[in-house]
């Protein structure tokens with residue numbers, strides 16, 4: 001077991017919103033409504049090819065439960081997680097405690113932190129968080145990540161993805177049709193979740209994700225997993 005370093009960085013006003021939603025999100029994950037099990041199994045397959053001592057940056061790590069499971073037993077050198085939610089980070093500290101190497105948890109806004117971060121990483125991972133940003137801010141974030149992973153590193157994302165030519169409104173209609181798959185949720189929980197998704201989420205088409213990756217300096221993009229709802233996909237980006 002290694003010591004976990006907790007570091008405070010600037011947090012913006014969205015922090016409270018994500019903290020309030022954390023309990024409902026945890027229930028979503030426990031019920032596998034967003035296919036965490038399958039997406040993180042795909043992530044683990046990709047991580048198996050990393051060199052011993054690799055550095056893993058977990059952007060918007062949440063409670064890091066699935067990341068820690070994906071990394072278990074692999075020759076990790078360093079784990080860095082950042083998130084806005086303090087309850088999530090408290091849980092993350094326990095979940096990553098058994099990972100080998102050094103571990104750091106940062107409290108703050110990843111978009112702000114990335115503008116000043118100079119630490120190179122082998123692999124950067126974003127699970128269901130980049131879609132909160134509009135197109136230009138996604139691009140800015142991915143440019144910073146391209147700088148951190150360098151020519152040999154990889155960025156992996158599991159994110160909201162529209163079908164070909166589908167609009168944001170079309171994606172939202174498909175999200176809304178999932179009510180029957182959220183039978184474990186009360187009417188109020190479903191309403192809170194869906195209101196959050198409608199106000200915060202900005203999915204992109206595959207070609208838009210490719211364009212963002214290309215403009216950020218990644219020549220190659222590959223799809224590795226698609227959720228059963230076809231609302232989320234896992235892509236890798238490399239130079």
Ligand SMILES: C[S@@+](CC[C@H](N)C(=O)[O-])C[C@H]1O[C@@H](n2cnc3c(N)ncnc32)[C@H](O)[C@@H]1O
Pocket residue numbers: 018019025029059060061062063064066082083084085088108109110111126127128129132
């Ligand atoms: C949908 S959860 C994803 C958590 C985890 N990565 C996963 O795959 O389950 C979104 C997480 O992003 C965090 N978050 C959202 N915007 C953020 C930001 N700008 N900076 C840091 N964390 C952020 C929230 O606090 C929350 O933990």
